[in-house]
């Protein structure tokens with residue numbers, strides 16, 4: 001057993017599958033790195049009962065009638081973390097029924113009651129920040145410091161939405177009829193199906209669940225198959241703080257993902273689908289949801305531009321591109337994918353950026369020396385490698401990195417002299433590659449930046465206030481960072497335009513996606 005400390009007797013008793021740990025094919029081409037990552041010890045959880053290997057339905061941990069399991073691996077070593085029941089459409093349908101029953105009473109609670117529970121859940125997350133971050137690093141690979149940051153970010157959505165739960169105001173509309181009065185009230189939409197990716201195993205869940213619960217909705221969550229343990233740990237805390245049975249349910253699945261998705265999208269009891277992931281899957285889920293006319297929130301892929309004008313503070317632009325591009329080893333939807341640098345600052349910018357990137361330390365997320373962890377899996381590595389090879393074969397200059405280090409590790413990379421015929425210009429790399437393009441004029445770069453079907457985030461650096469207003473208005477994205485590469489918070493509206501999605505998460509707008517407005521016309 002790799003982690004005897006975590007194999008509680010409860011888990012062993014509940015799981016009837018074989019628990020022989022496995023290591024997937026792990027071709028580490030750099031022996032020193034291999035030795036380092038495989039020898040890093042996984043920290044012991046202070047509270048082992050946060051590690052659950054069962055589904056969570058109706059406040060119960062279950063694998064009832066499920067014999068199939070799927071394995072979750074540490075992306076840094078490819079060693080098995082554990083196994084979970086691989087649930088399908090039938091279990092999803094059952095969880096939807098449970099959530100529907102719970103909705104009857106949960107939707108009748110007051111905003112203040114929901115506020116109090118969300119605040120308790122927030123506090124429980126912060127009290128268990130280290131353990132939650134340990135689980136997150138283990139299954140996702142990001143560094144422990146980053147994982148702690150994600151746990152705090154994730155918890156902040158519960159605190160924020162607790163405070164929104166008591167502010168779902170209706171309106172009174174001035175009447176044009178002497179004998180009639182008009183009001184609107186806000187009501188929860190009902191059961192919500194939530195599908196989330198692996199890159200933010202905690203925050204992509206809480207950003208949706210916080211808003212849904214604040215509104216009075218109940219949820220059935222399908223987390224990423226690569227990172228289900230964070231979702232389950234959150235449920236354990238929810239149960240402890242007194243969130244009622246059936247309000248939150250988690251269906252782990254790997255093999256049956258499309259059946260589970262279809263059930264969530266087509267079941268008429270589910271009134272809304274909230275999805276974060278790729279644009280391709282988002283489109284599929286949207287079409288599957290159309291048969292029952294569900295509301296949808298779609299947080300999809302991006303292809304963010306990051307523009308450095310020649311009047312920018314270059315040091316600040318470099319620090320921010322590092323935060324923006326290499327956060328989560330480049331696996332974030334708001335990561336800069338195309339970096340446009342104005343011609344007369346290009347050499348300084350590219351040289352200084354490459355120097356900094358060469359100093360990054362790649363390794364296991366639990367190693368305190370590591371600045372950047374692995375990619376999620378070999379598929380992620382293949383895409384990065386393909387993008388780098390394509391760029392270099394078409395004339396890009398390799399300024400730093402560029403090598404697959406074996407396993408799921410890829411050297412943080414800077415590519416110069418990029419051109420628009422290269423894959424990176426049109427496709428999100430989702431990896432640690434900073435691709436630098438040169439440009440001459442403001443009009444040219446705005447056109448280049450907008451020349452994509454995606455519209456999630458964009459960034460630019462300039463000290464000219466007039467240009468800052470104009471360019472911010474002209475960029476066709478849902479979010480723009482001006483003189484900053486860090487834009488995400490619970491206070492601000494997160495979301496895209498074009499094929500990057502629909503709806504806004506977080507902020508005072510976040511609850512709206514989980515609410516129906518009802519107009520009441522009252523005769524006197």
Ligand SMILES: NC(=O)c1ccc[n+]([C@@H]2O[C@H](COP(=O)([O-])OP(=O)(O)OC[C@H]3O[C@@H](n4cnc5c(N)ncnc54)[C@H](O)[C@@H]3O)[C@@H](O)[C@H]2O)c1
Nearest residue numbers: 196197198223224257258261277278281299300301302333
């Ligand atoms: N806009 C945002 O807020 C945001 C945030 C994070 C990630 N993303 C995007 O997500 C992508 C990377 O994540 P990914 O590779 O996990 O995306 P993905 O779309 O493959 O998977 C996302 C989720 O959808 C599930 N899924 C896959 N196929 C499904 C199907 N047929 N039916 C139902 N569910 C299905 C997956 O299991 C996972 O839980 C990137 O494009 C990234 O930009 C967007």
Ligand SMILES: O=CCCC(=O)O
Nearest residue numbers: 199200332333334488
């Ligand atoms: O990957 C997408 C979400 C990232 C964020 O919330 O900043």
